[in-house]
Amino acid sequence: MSTRPVTRLDARFAACAREGRAALVTFVTAGDPGYDASLAILKALPGAGADVIELGVPFTDPMADGPAIQAAGLRALKAGQTLAKTLAMVRAFREGDTTTPIVLMGYYNPVYIYGVDRFLADAKAAGVDGLIVVDLPPEEDRELCLPALDAGLAFIRLATPTTDDKRLPAVLANTAGFVYYVSITGITGSATPDPSVVGAAVARIKQHTDLPVAVGFGVKTPEHAAAIAGGADGVVVGSALVDAIRASLDAEDRATPATVPAVTALVSALAQAVRGVRRAAAE
């Protein structure tokens, strides 16, 4: 074990491992379809079975995202979401939940414009646990990754099918919390990963790190989630939840009474599926 303090992320993944199961990591876009509805969704996620929350930071040009998350970001921006409001949302969530880890996921420019040092201080104070910034590979670690680690925030790296054994050590070098394995070459919510291939890839990554490995991109249904959960420490579901939100909106893209239940119903089904798969408690 490392000497760094046990964080909410470490504690949560360790607890799931003790239960002999994978963690369910849920992604929603902050501010989709509006601030209040989004905060209500956020607050309902842990009770429905989400172990870790990824909160998408909207950006006009989400180059790694498919149509579902692109549209969610645009809905949030249209409703007036900003990075400052996203941090406020995390603060509001923390008033009622001090244990569920929250990871902000997005692109670098909004953070860069907010100011890296100011952002890290505000995010830490708000109760953010980690960051996933899609367009910051290890080659750009000086930008945000190293300052984030200094500030006590985990910088969670994406490993992909194109990340070979030669490159893996560099990708894993300054990461913490968990490793996010992108199960396909492609954008979010597109192809469906093959569980056996994913299991082998996770095993390969685990030869290089003690960190938990969560798998995402393309996991859409409880059945997919269960199939992936057998070979990973966490399963990430995003586009399917965002689609459930979209399907619950009215003609003007506003939340309806069906919005929060649509998300919690899917999260409950996913949680049940993930919890139904027993894993060897080998951590």
Next chain:
Amino acid sequence: MNAVNAPNSFRTGPDESGHFGIFGGRFVAETLMPLILDLEAAYKAAKADPAYREEMDAGLKHYVGRPSPLYFAERLTEHFGGAKIYLKREELNHTGSHKVNNVLGQILLARRMGKQRIIAETGAGQHGVATATLCARYGLKCVVYMGAVDVARQAPNVFRMKMLGAEVVPVQAGAKTLKDAMNEALRDWVTNVHDTFYCIGTVAGPHPYPAMVRDFQSIIGTETRAQMQEAEGRLPDSLIACIGGGSNAMGLFHPFLDDPSVAIYGVEAAGHGIPTGQHAASITGGRPGVLHGNRTYLLMDDDGQIIEAHSISAGLDYPGIGPEHSWLHDVGRVQYLSATDEEALEAFQLLSKLEGIIPALEPAHALARVAELAPKLPKDHLMVVSLSGRGDKDIPQVAEILGSRL
């Protein structure tokens, strides 16, 4: 320029990590990182291989039709009554613009790397046409992403690409222009990493693209140097070129960056005017940020959200600029000016009437600033304007705007 802070040379960038000062870099998803490193290695190897240089030279001469003339625009010069104006005739290249210089280099590189499928983004369609052309020439599959708005306003080029066998994908996201086409091309690349080569059309994107595209376009400046020497026995006194991403400008400028006697002007698209906010002038009206793989001047709001650009010219309608331009601006080597839609339209007509050359709307922006600069300069001042493309593609759009005025 502050001589104390000036570097010894303006031509040594980027550094090994792809930075020009604070600009440039490799801000891409992990999936693409190994591809970009492969590309960098392949380009480095190709540059060192005389066979690659020979193949390039032969293609530039026999297929593209280089060298392009450096033409003394006698009547334009008389009209302004000042500087002696030369036009670097990139519009005479095969496919009608400077874009082909870069595409030839990248397609030959893609062949060396064994890639069979080429993707590209395009705004005005000039880069798309050049890419479709060389894919036809070498029997490669070609997919071009183009904003749906641009598909509508650049219909002749869309037809040309299809004739050449390319698949043109209209992009419906965002403002449906060049920025959105580039997002979609990046999404394709991240999905089809194994067989696909992304042929970027300008001096932007993640390292090594800005440097590589500049190298391919530097033929413009290298030829200009030799041609001016032959015509006038000396270097030009000033250079001027339009800038969207900035590849024709960088190609003309780069060989002259270390000649302090040469004044250099880049002209951004001011759209309806900088104060209106409806423009595409990233340096004049933007600030440094990160998009499409590099740090550079961008149009954005206070939350770091990218703002849609506006220009009459689809080729300049982009909220960013190549990172080397951002650096040249910050160190003060190049002066960045702008021209409005209206000024560009006037220059478009002026060159047509005085020289019998219908320019594309993109270089018409540079000509618009020539109209202001040239009259104030002495008659022995040698000014080179990059005539980066021809106006055929713009005829339907300009006819619609000017229809009632002609």
